[in-house]
Amino acid sequence: MKVLPIYQVDAFTNELFGGNPAAICPVKEMLSDELMQRIALENNLSETAFISGADGHYHIRWFTPGTEVSLCGHATLAASYVIRHELGDQSAELSFESLSGVLKVRFIEDSIELDFPAASYTREPIPEEVAKQLPFEALDSRFNRDDLLIVAPDEETVASLELDFTGLKNSRVRGVVISARSERMDVDFVSRWFGGPEVGIKEDPVTGSAHTLLTPYWSELLGKKTLKAEQISQRLGQLECEWTEDRVLLRGSAVLYLKGQITVSGG
Structure with missing residues (x-):
């Protein structure tokens, strides 16, 4: 023993x-x-x-x-x-x-x-079995080797989500991260991360690795290298994120x- x-x-x-x-x-x-x-x-x-x-x-x-x-x-x-x-x-x-x-x-x-x-990513359509669960019209989507990023219209939409992707049949990703720009002065963007069938997690409270995708995406969109992020699961988590070419500092x-x-x- x-x-x-x-x-x-x-x-x-x-x-x-x-x-x-x-x-x-x-x-x-x-x-x-x-x-x-x-x-x-x-x-x-x-x-x-x-x-x-x-x-x-x-x-x-x-x-x-x-x-x-x-x-x-x-x-x-x-x-x-x-x-x-x-x-x-x-x-x-x-x-x-x-x-x-x-x-x-x-x-x-x-x-x-x-x-x-920093995660590299491509723009691709949202898979149908994921899209049919979404109660909103996505503004954008990106794939990397681990996660599917879906951009929601606003922070309130992200906060209200009740999703379960653990039963996906044709999943090519570890999980689905849904994000939106925040309207608060002290937060740049928010997110939530929902696990696919392989990892056995319905929702992860704060997902640092997902921010290697989120940080370059929002940095380019907002024109800022350093951002304040909040993962708005029930437990809440705060991160400061900085994009430096091929690296992300969390x-x-x-x-x-x-x-x-x-x-x-x-x-």
Whole structure:
């Protein structure tokens, strides 16, 4: 039997019970794929991240209850919080080897900054099985390798949505992100993210990786390199986003909810 530490952190928020909760499991060596997937399913959070390493250099893998994913923002932010505040690594910058290449994380005063690759995207029609669920006429749509972006008429429309894409039959995307320009002075755009059938998540509270698509899109549309974003799920989350050519910088805060141990067999 193995006893492993586990932490649960609310990411992209300054308040407990806000943002997006992620489970973080530091390990000396990565566990088997099967065991990590079973732990993620047992945790039943949108993401469980496994980290190994020390002294600013780490390896990270992310699992939803249904599958491993290639990029996750909120769980990387949560892992960085754990590394600094619980594991005691005071490195000014962290590097994570991941399925999306090497990711850099920096600590800037009270914020954690994620340095992620900007998502490339194409304009394509919305698939019919997605379009028929929409209670509004989309203003625009974009595809990237992970998500389908749909632009709604206004923030109120996004806030009122009740959607479930987990039963899609011909899904080519991880999830559907629906976004709109905000009319508030302190927010540039809002979004919500609804999961497809593979990830097993109806809605993700705050989706950092989706902002690697949202940031270039809204930056070009609004003519701004740095934007304030809010994901308006029930839990709410806030991000500062900056587009720098082929990279997106995402800044946010995190709050520790719990720390403990799990006991598992195998490895």
